[in-house]
Amino acid sequence: MKKRLNVKKKALLIVALVAILLVLHGIMTSAPSMAEPLFSASQDVTTELTMDAQDAEMQTISAGEAISEGMYSFWQFTGFRNCTRGNLIMILVAFVFIFLAVKYDFEPMLLIPIGVGIIVGNIPFIQDSYTFDLQGALAALSKIEIQGNSTFDLTEAQKFFVGLFAGQDTLNCQQALDHFHEMIKTNPDQLAAFLPAGMDPTAPNTAKFFDSLISQVFNMNIQTGVYQKGSVLNYLYFGVRQGIYPPLIFLGIGAMTDFSSLISQPRLMILGAAAQLGVFITFISARALGFDPHEAAAIGIIGGADGPTAIFISTKMAPHLLGAIAIAAYSYMALVPVIQPPIMRLLTTKEERLIKMKEPRMVGKTEKVIFPIVGLLLTTFISPSALPLLGMLFFGNLLKESGVTKRLANTAANPLIDIVTILLGLTVGASTQADVFLTVDSLIIFALGACSFAVATFGGVCGAKLMNVFCKEGNKINPLIGNAGVSAVPDAARVSEVEGQKYDPSNHLLMHAMAPNVAGVIGSAVAAGILMSFIGI
DSSP states (O other), X not given: OHHHHHHHHHHHHHHHHHHHHHHHHHHXXXXXXXXXXXXXXXXXXXXXXXXXHHHHHHHHHHHHHHHXXXXXXXXXXXXXXXXXXXXXXXXXXXXXXXXXXXXXXXXXXXXXXXXXXXXXXXXXXXXXXXXXXXXXXXXXXXXXXXXXXXXXXXXXXXXXXXXXXXXXXXXXXXXXHHHHHHHHHHOHHHHXXXXXXXXXXXXXXXXXXXXXHHHHHHBOOOSOSTTXXXXXXXXXXXXXXXXXXXXXXXXXXXXXXXXXXXXXXXXXXXXXXHTTHHHHHHHHHHHHTTOOHHHHHHHHGGGGTXXXXXXXXXXXXXXXXXXXXXHHHHHHHHTHHHHHHHHHHXXXXXXXXXXXOOOOOOOOHHHHHHHHHHHHHHHHHHOGGGHHHHHHHHHHHHHHHHSSOHHHHHHIIIIXXXXXXXXXXXXXXXXXXXXXXXXXXXXXXXXXXXXXXXXXXXXXXXXXXXXXXXXXXXXXXXXXXXXXXXXXXTHHHHHHHHHHHHHOTTOOOXXXXXXXXXXXXXXXHHHHHHHXXXXXX
């Protein structure tokens, strides 16, 4: 009781002190200056008092208006005022990601950063647009240039806005975009006069560039969102946008990976290649659904079950689809234990699931050191476009296997990859702003991603069955390891182990499955390089 009374006394004391301070503040702000006389010698005291009362009333009204305007401005910036159904949907998706990671241990190192990133990216903030006349738009262009956030040549941009405002007094963002696209349709020749020399006003890339420029000028930038120039998230997102994070992830993967199982059983590399069937079937399907070749190539890599590779090729081929492709790739990577087992059981017989494979032979240090060097030369000569990924993968592995760079290998395999994973997951998640992410294209990409994983699993398992046709008795391959041909290391190999043990607890397939699994990592990067070379960046 005494403690409660003391708490109440303290609370009352604090309230009283605050009240006293507020009263004193009111007295000090409303009191006349000590340097001024209280009354004028030439005026009647009554008149002065009346005027003081009027001034006080006007100050009260002015203060009330200021408070009202301040509260309205505060409300304009709150998430409650700017929240949309899309924001709530994406936050719900984030909760699902975090739940799957915590409850079922589905790729927690990825899903938790991505889930938190989705929440961060969908905290609603004010995105109203300004209304400018021509002078206001030109001033906004200059301001962006001074701040160093420009992605345009100032002179060319000013020339474009002069043409955009021809015959227009004022425009807001939506009006400017509508007017620009109307000019493209009705008078492209006139528009061409205000564009940089040689730029086709009807080309899709032209519309994309100037849509982005108009949005940058007219939209209010409070430097909060991942797409807003100058924000912290935008700076962190630079590593995704420019393809910096994926090669660093590959460096860490190389430093953690033991290629012994692949070196001892090189024939299993074929399963890693067979699983890339998902990449090319998805590419063809995306083209059939109306995506252009660059977009289809980026979507197809989802079938390789390799998040970093999907991000890398998306930044080169279809940056506007980056968020959807990255989220789809990582989502299905996490769901490998759910998606693959039914397909594996459907495609195999009980006798095939019971096949016991020969133990892999021991691999010497010399072979382990030579492998990354030969692998680097061979794969990059085939697919030079994949050099940033494959070069870092084999470099990391050489650090590990050489035995003389343990500190570098440990840095790449632990602190470095952990830091990059945090930054990659957070910024990829934040890129899923509802107004950018929730589109029909995103839904199609997710559907294609699911199909691509199924086809990749089908390709790996059927590849193993086909190889068994040519293998002698006693040297057969258990088709359950075919699923590991996708690049989800080591989850896909664990799925092979778990499924094999359901039918024979003494049959351990993990080491065998790691061979096609690491081959899948190499295969998905090679496939990405082939697509980039075939289509052109």
